[in-house]
Amino acid sequence: MSPPTVVTLSSSPAPLPPVSTVILGTGSYAPAGLLTNSELSKRVDTSDEWIVTRTGIRERRIAGPEEATSDMAAKAALAALADAKLTPADIDLLIVATITPDLPMPATACIVQAKLGLPTTAACFDLNAACSGFIYGLDTASAMIASGRYRHALVIGAEKLSAIVDWKDRTTCVLFGDGAGAVVVGGSSRPGLGLVGTRLGAIGESVDLLCIPGGGSSAPATPASIAAGDHTIKMKGKEVFKLAVRAMEEAARDILEQHGLHADQIACVIPHQANLRIIEAIAQYLELPLERFFINVDRYGNTSAASIPIALDEARRAGRIKPGDLTLLVAFGAGLTYGSALIRW
DSSP states (O other): OOOOOOOOOOOOOOOOOOSEEEEEEEEEEOOSEEEEHHHHTTTSSOOHHHHHHHHOOOEEEEOOTTOOHHHHHHHHHHHHHHHHTOOGGGOOEEEEEOSSOSSSSSOHHHHHHHHHTOOTTSEEEEEOOGGGHHHHHHHHHHHHHHTTSOSEEEEEEEEEGGGSOOTTOHHHHTTBOEEEEEEEEEEESSTTOEEEEEEEEEOGGGGGGEEOOSSSTTSOOOHHHHHTTTTSOEEOHHHHHHHHHHHHHHHHHHHHHHTTOOGGGOSEEEEOOSOHHHHHHHHHHHTOOGGGBOOOHHHHOBOGGGHHHHHHHHHHHTTOOOTTOEEEEEEEETTTEEEEEEEEO
């Protein structure tokens, strides 16, 4: 009997971690459906003046009945890939930040993978940090690329919030809209560029201030819970407003202090687009003119995890972000989560 054949597999050395991780391209997508405040006032007891005065929102985009979160995510991703001059074959990591997955299981990222034709060797998963989800996803992708084990990541924030809103509740239904934004992240050998740093956190003791109370393992769906509307967004607005301002102020302050920067060194602030009054409060705290902030809440409303990447893409395409600029991202959402990120372009 001949001895067994020994096969030696050759392997290339592991790539060195990149010095920094940079955003190579951005993209966004908004569904065609447009719902103005005037049209909304025909559904619920509200008015354009009431909504604009309290939130700054004038209209929002609503996805069609056959348009899923994954559809919007894929369209935003294709735009980001085109901007980065890459193809789906170049992506080996996909993160979808969302609170409105296509299905409870599997991850919407796997559905997006199939729609984009990403390699089956790509790591794909969802991330749920609500309105802070994109910053959480960006930090996660950056760390995974910096490890040297991944080369190009797609980070997508996508939401179909119209599917989980109680359209009879004027305190919440006026706030939310649908859409998706995406970025392609890769490594760079040029130090000082890309994601300079992040500050993430959560206030878990305040979960009940903004949540969907029904449908999870602690409260499975029942006819009674469906009839009670427990599967739609519930929010204690005044309490959330106060915590949002405080958490976003602290996240912005901490990231600037961490890197020895002053607010006036920030060329553009891209805040989560939840409420114009919150953005105005942050501007006042940072002692920056409101013109330094990129604001599109009037056109989209609150799109949760999609909010910042949509605004980031629009800011770049509008010329608000230039090479060498420092951009500050700051967000707050259900969880209650919060986060900030500094990017040098």
